[in-house]
Amino acid sequence: MTDAHFDQSAWLKRIGYSGSIAPTLETLNRLIVAHSHAISYETLDIMLGRPPKLDLASLQSKMITNKRGGYCFEQNMLFRAGLRSLGYRITSLQGRVVRGLAIDAPRPAIHMLLQVELPEGPYLADVGFGNLAPTSALLLAPQVEQETPHELMRFIDVDGELTLQARLNRGWQHIYRVIPYPRYDGEYEITNWYTGTHPETPYQGNIIVAKPGPNGTRITMYNARVTVRDAEGQARKRWLAADSEFRDVLCGEFGLNLSNEDIDRCIAVMKAKGTGDAPHPFFA
Template identity: 45%
Template sequence: MSGETTLDLEAYLARIGYDGPLAPTLGTLKGLHYAHALSIPFENIDVLAKRPILLDLASLQKKLVTEKRGGYCFEVNALFAAVLKELGFDVTTLIGRVRWMSPEEVDTARSHMLMRVELPEGPYLADVGFGGLTMTGPIRFDMDVEQQTPHEPRRLLTHEDGFELQAKIAGDWTPIYRFTMEPHRRTDYEVASWYTSTHPSSIFVQFLIAGLPRDGQWLSLFNRDFKIRGLDGKAETRVLDSADEIAEVLDTWFGISLSEEDKALAIEPYLDQWRAMSAG
């Protein structure tokens, strides 16, 4: 159809620094998954700046590839799914309820995008967009089996809500999210993304969140707290005091270059609130 955006695969591969095989195989999936996760950060700068989150392919490529920014799950996973489909992978996009750091009695909405990839070896779960715990490799849809990734182990369990993904952090299994196998379309994610990026109770409209894995470590930024965590769970934390310090950390560690407008809209209006949280 005329007017449709085509994927610029060459630009995407250069963005993530991947020059390996492109055949739709398990090896290719693992290679792309790792390269994408370590190259395109999770971040919500545009949400804090009250800019619309656009999920069409042209907007995703402009932001994540050309402008070398990051995004949250609906953005980074939508781009990754488009790449996999372009390469001939059989991909079904799904949606889940986040359980990370949520008490069992607290209900959570369907607000996280993930995907199922069909391979000759069986179906795999792929997800390059979960903040400071983004998976760095896909895992098989095998239940109650510890599976290694380039970072921490993961496992899938059956649950009354469908399936639950868990991560093993410092020796303990922790719920990450729950999901079903019902396929979802871009319109479904646009509705969920609109709620996530505009509702007053959403963490994304209140707090600065950035995450990026690197070899053997996790980088995370929550408001003013910049943390480097090892796979053993031990972490170093630095508290940032100003918009300039936050911008410097985002640039140096996450590869996100903020403009003066970004700082004025997405950082400075929230600093007093974040300082009060730290003090209280």
């Protein structure tokens, strides 16, 4: 998989970024904010029986040209291509998701993330973790509380794997453990196929969409439940009823370019296979 045919100008236009493109920490932080606010996290193609494709042409076609979102592999591979086109040095990594679980839970490595090599040190960049993706770069060092435009975050060491935590209204919450070894794209292809096709993953039957908002807010959609969480961690929830409300939220609030046919199919799949209003720790 090569970044040779990446359209840098189209990506920057898609995310609404017009600032400095010097490969610095300041630029990186601004790019993370721009990308994460412009391109929503979403897994709807999996509901529609279309396992995500990770080649760069497909990623650009889906998320840039066709103005859709994507999940972790799609988001972070597109973001990686953008960073590399600007001269950043990137190490591709994987993480073990422990959101809602014990911090040392024996979890598979099913999340993609990026390590950006900067003069200030190695930094984590991740625009693909749904409702808790960091909205700034984070120094990969333990026990350092780091401000972001949203949650306060930190890493703690767990047997050689730095565990990302976010400060929410119930205290420090685990997100994922970072595996500190470079990964090949072929490993992402294998994991993407598993998460995109396994019948028991939550993506098969549930509408899952998320994006950060202004003033420290985050908006998440899980089936008919739409949650807006403020900077203090207080959540305001509402439930959708009419099909037209789903269209308004998906296309309006999340900015997804979806046809009425695809939205109708997602609603039908949700009704047939989804878990309804059941809580889910990854997409609360």
